[in-house]
Amino acid sequence: MLVGRSEELQVLVSTVPRRSTVVMIEGEAGIGKTRLVDELLAHPELARLKILVGHCQPLREPFPYGAVIEALRGLVGTRLQTVSPVAGALRPLLPELTQLPEQPAPIGDPHAERHRTLRAAREVLAAIGPAVLVVEDLQWADDGTRQLLRFLMTDPPPNLSVVITYRREDLAGHLPLGSAYRPPDHVAGVLLQLGPLDADAVRTLATAILDQEPVSAEFANQLRERTAGIPFVVEELLRSVRTFPARLPEVVEVPVLLRDAFADRLSGLPELAHRIVHAAAVLGVPAGVEQLTLVAAIDPEHAELALVQLARAGVLHEVRPNQYGFRHLLARQAVYDSLEGPARRQLHLNAIAALRDVVPAPLVQLAEHSRRADRRADWLQYGEEAADLATDVGDPAVATGLLQQLLAEPDLPTEQVDRLATKLGSVAYAGLDQHDPVATLDRVLSDQRLSTAARGEVRLLLGRLMVRQSGRIAEARMVISQAVDELTERPDLAARGAAVLGTTFVGDVPLAEQRPWLDRVDAYLADCDDLELRTSLLANVLGSRLSIGDPQVLTDLSALPTTVHTVAERRQLARTRCNLADSCTTIGQFGKAREFLTSGVRLAAEAGSPFVVSTARSTEVRLDWYTGRWAGLAERATRLLGEYRDLLPVASELSLVLGLLALTRGEWPAASEHLSRTGVDNPADAITPIAIGGFAGLARMWLAQDDLGQATAAVQSGLQLVRHKGVWVWAADLAPVAVAVLPPADASRLVEEFAAGIAGRDAPLAQAALASCRGDHLSAEAEFRALGATYLAAQSSEHCGADLAALADWYDVLGATRDAARCRHDLRSRGTPSPSRRGRRGYGSELSPREQDVARLVAQGLTNREIADVLFLSPRTVEQHVAKVLRKLGVESRGQLTD
Structure with a gap:
């Protein structure tokens, strides 16, 4: 009988047969994950569903999609509804599924082929009618299986539910899919964390297994003590002690009992x-x-x-x-x-x-x-060959795991240490789904077996990986700088290191100290014929120069290749275009940013560059913030933040946008939390333009709450970073709020400093901000509107005698509820009747738009007084709204809304 899992089973039975559902079941070995899945699949509610089951294996070969392909073999003999020709991409993997279309012509790019295979799998699963796909023991999955599952679980067909089981303790990075995952809004998400059985459940299970009267509480307690409440161990133990169920042997440990249980079965x-x-x-x-x-x-x-x-x-x-x-x-x-x-x-x-x-x-x-x-020689040979094959088929998790094991072998000759260490660093840099090799490379650097010639390359690889990790930028720069000094005989690798050190927007190193590194890369590029290396260096150089407003970058892109031939070249071209998109977003070239993003993301997807895709997705979020594409933006940014939380460049940018969106709604706790994660606490380990934007957001938040001291402190910190860095182009968001909080004399000097700092720069966003700083709001509005920065244009228009009623309605549509409330408050203060918000006058049991605003702010933890300040209402009015909200939602206290 199933014991101790009735609630979990009920949750699954109530969701999986009724709608598209993603189920993630985690727990240690023997905890009962498979037992729960079996019970679900056998339930009558699932009788009409097609069941597909695949298993991951601990000693898997680098065969991408292995567990899912095993599950799809269960479709042999099943009638498929009409599928598109892309489904034929599965033919080489599923030759026994004869109903598949013919295999499409090869693309010639393994990463593009992989993407087509993902689409093919989704196409087939969508064509079989209501179905459940189960993949067990995901901790042993290949990267291809994880990638395919992420693809399916991010946007599953409407008639498909996906169930995965895994042991978190055996996962690389403790993430079952290789990166954080959150189900889309239209999919039911169920996470079940199965724990050990308590003493009562163990007693019930023991009684059922022994088929007798209930065992004593003392026996159940002993049993749980010896088995830790793990159902599998309980079962195996009890099967070995059927002849003396009254008590357990005192001297036998659980592993021994388990082994004895199997000895008994075999005897x-x-x-x-x-x-x-x-x-x-x-x-x-x-x-x-x-x-x-x-x-x-x-x-x-x-x-x-x-x-x-x-x-x-x-x-x-x-x-x-x-x-x-x-x-x-x-x-x-x-x-x-x-x-x-x-x-x-x-x-x-x-x-x-x-x-x-x-x-x-x-x-x-x-x-x-x-x-x-x-067999040491065979182990070294097969291990390296297996790692190479895994690299070739795009499975860095297997490759890095093997290479780490190989490097742990004692008495490896220097030649092998050099080769394996450089392979490990290169493979790890290629993707996200991997075991963390940083500690291994760090140990290798102190290994006397590593040759002097290879030491610089290994150190460079280590530093490039460290740059991606939160809190390690400053340390990474030192590591890379030392590597460049060691790479005098490898100018190509030294140029790669110089390109990282010259990346202008990473860390708080002054621009004056980074320019020599960029110049050094430029000098190397003059004679560089290697297209892959050249494009890789241009990705850093062009992105860095454009981000500081270099006017030559966009006027002359002849250095950037338009045609590439290899996957490596395509990957670097994708990185270049996405870097340019990010820099265009920073300086205000929003139209160009959208163009670069479109082509860059397409190339990155074709080339299989997950890190580049992640940075492009966060750039798009920031671009959408500036250009007023706010519909669903907060939800999208939150979902991406959950997926990429450990990637510093991506997470900080998403946090900035979420903080700014919260500001426009007056959600001060959420705004403060998000903006604090933009790098403001440690600019040395931040993406500088994002950190400066974080300071600007914090200053606006404190100013909105009439805390001039806190607002001034945020402004001064931001200005200190701008001056230290020496890039005024990045002050476009900070300068206007700085002028608003500083004393007039200081503000005047700042405006002149800002103007001098952006003179001659390609910085349309900063130029528009300068007009705002000078009080020329009409020009600022026109410039912001020409850029497509609709929200910033609306802010300027408030100072130009705009139609506040129409502006309030526009803010409402955008989702900037505090801005809308401010406009209506201004209308009332002028003695002008404020029209009611759009919508019907009677809302019945539904919340009115104003009540929705109040409910949202109550859920944020704001007091009535704070809500009144946010929405420009009287505390008495807010009190009445809160009472209506509680009544309509059927809750007794505001604390229940917060929960």
Whole structure:
């Protein structure tokens, strides 16, 4: 019977059959994830759904999409509805699915092919009618499977539910999909974290397993103490003590009991069965009869009978057709640990012999068996070959894991240490879904085996990875600078390091100190014929120069290649275009920014550049903020922040936009929280334009709350960063609020300093801001409007005698509720009747627009007085609105709205 999971099962049964649902079930080994899934799939409510199940394996080969492809094999014999030709991309992976269209012509780009395969999988799943896709043990998934699942779970077909199970403790970075994930609004999201059973549940489970009167509370407590409440261990233990259920042996530890349980299952079986199960434990992955008999060194004629006996004893299971393995890792480990050293080594040698002739060679398994058999030379050979293959097929998680293991081997010759370390750094830099190699590279740098010639390259790779990590920019600069000094014999690598050190918008290093690095890269580019390297350097140089308003960049882009041929070149061109889009957004060239983004994102998707895509998505969010495309912007930015929270450049930019959006609604707690994450606390480890924008946002927030002291402090901190950096182009958002809070004499000097700082620069946003600083709001409005900066134009128009009623309505449509309230307040203060907000006069049990504003601010934790200040109402009016909100929503206190 299912014990202790009734609530979880009810949640699943009430959602999965009724709508598209994403279910994530996490828990340690043996906690009952598979048991819960089995119970769900067997429920009558799911009878009309097509069930597809795939399993990830601990010793997987670098075969992308393996678990999902296994699940899709369950469609053999299923009638597919009409599918587009793109579904034919699955033909090479699913030749047995004969209803698929013909395979489309090759694109010639593995990353573009991969994207087409993702689309094909979604197409097929959408065509089979209501279905549930289950992928178990995601902690062992290849990057391709994770990528495909993210693709499906981000926008699943309306008739598909996805269920994944995983052990968080065995995940790289503790993220099941390789990066943070949040279901889209139209999809039901269910996260179940299964914990151990409590004593009462263990007692119920024990009673059911032993098929007797309820066991004593003392026995249940002993049982839970010895098994930690893990259902699988409870079951296995009780199956071994059926003859004395009254009490547990005091001297036996849980791992021993588990091993004894399997020894008990095997005790009545013949020797051949023992040899088969030992072979299965050593292989570690489901295997066929032939492979099992080769490893076990027995006659194949007798193997099938032994497998039947093992299945009846509940030791081995037919995991998939003609493939046998253990139901649970603990079961396999219990048998494996029971093997004596010499016998275990011999079985690993047998496994090597059995796998050596398999085509394609299962390199990961061969490497692991060689390592465990102490065949060091084979382990090093197969391990590196497996890492290379994983790199080739775009599976950096397998590659980095293997390379880290190889580098941990003692007594590696210098040549191998050099080669493996540089491979590790290069592979890790290629993607996001990976084991963190920074600690390994750091250790390698202190390893005396690393040659002097390779030390600089490894240090450079380490520094480039550190730049992406929050709080390590300053440290990364020192590491890269030292690497450049060591790379005198490798000018190409030294140029890559110089390009990072010259990136103007990273950290608080003064521009004057970064210009020599940019000049050094320019000098190298003059004679650089390597298109991939050249484009990579241009990505840094052009983006850096444009971000500071260099007028030559956009007028002459002849240095930028228009045609590329290799995947590496396409990846670098995508990075260049996305960097230019980001810089265009910073200086106010919004039309150009949109053009660069469109082409850059397309190239990045085709080339398989997830990091570039992530930065482009955050740039688009900031661009949409400036250009007034606010519909769904907060939700999109929040979703992306959850996905990319650990990526400093992306997370800080998204936080800035979320903070600015909160400001326009008067949500002070949310605004403060988001703006504090823009780098204002530590500009040395920030993206400088974003941090300056954060200071500007904080100053506006404090000014709106009439806290001139706090507003002035934020302004002074922001101006200090601008002056230290020496880039006034980035003060477009800060300068106007600075003029508003500083004493007149200081404000006047600031305006002149600002004007001098942007003179001759390509900085239309700063030029419009300068007009605003000078009080020429009519010109500022015209310039902002010409840029497409609609919100900033509206702000300026308030000072130009605009129609405040119409402006208030426009602010309402945009979502800037505090701005709308300010306009209506100004109308009232002038004695002009303020028209009611658009909409019907009677709202019945629904919340009126004003009541929605009040409810939202109550949920933010604001008091009535604070809400009154935000919405320019009297506290008495707010009190009345709050009472109506509570009544209409059927809650008794405002605290329930906050919850």
